[in-house]
Amino acid sequence: MKNTKSLLLAFALIFASTFAAMAQLQTPAASPAAFVSQNVGFTKISVSYSSPGVKGRKIFGELHKYGETWRAGANAQTIIEFSTGVSVGGKNLPAGKYSIFITPAASGDWTIHLNKKAESVYAYTKDGKIDEAAVAADDAVAVKASPKMGENTERLSYTISAGDNKVATVTMAWEKVAVSFQVDTQVDQKLEQFKGQF
Known part of the structure; x- marks a missing residue:
């Protein structure tokens, strides 16, 4: 009788621990978190995003309609961070975090937005x-x-391509499309500033 109770108790403990382990096991995320980072010149450039799959769908023009701004990833905002000041599109940007949004176009150029708020993408949602x-x-x-x-x-x-170690190219690729923008890390200007201190 004692052996039977011990055996039942052992089975109960094994079942409970197995159930607890299974309860903690999470299924893989449909759009797993991803991160890429590259040092270019004096600047560390990092992009944090979620990585959805094509899964046989038509992405641009259907899932993400032309002319409609998209969060450039999934789940939450896509964030790019610069450790020092840089220049993008001829405009100086201070060090910090920026949200990336993309507006695809049926023909011609797409628009890549670097948004200074770097807030939740849902702050910009209106009527879905x-x-x-x-x-x-x-x-x-x-x-x-x-x-x-x-x-x-x-x-x-x-x-993120280091290029000549002065100007980086940041590329988003998905489905059969790749779109890029350049980040001038202003190496020469920073060297001049450094020289001026002595």
Whole structure:
């Protein structure tokens, strides 16, 4: 009898621990968090985003309609961070975090917005869509970018190229489209400032 009770207790403990472990196990995220970082010149450039999959869908023109501003990722805002001041589209931006939004176009250039608030994307949602005018009002800079067609990229991804170690190219690729913008890390200007201190 004692052995039976001990055996039942052991089974109960095994069942309880197995159930607890299964309860803690989470299914993989549909759009997993991703991060890319690159040092260019004196500047660390980082992009934090969620990476949705194509999953057989038509992305640009259907899931993300042309002419409608999109959060450039999934789940939450996509954030780019510069450790020092940089220049994008000929405009100086101080060090800090910026939200990335993209407005795709059926033909011609797309618009890439670097938004100075870096707040939740839902702050710009109106009637279930992103309010482009509200985003534009908070843009630190908006640059035009020509989309390039290429190989299929199943999961949305960002890359940062160091280039000549002065000007970086930040690229978003998803489905068969890649769109890029350049970040001038102002190496020469920073060297001049450094020299001027001595």
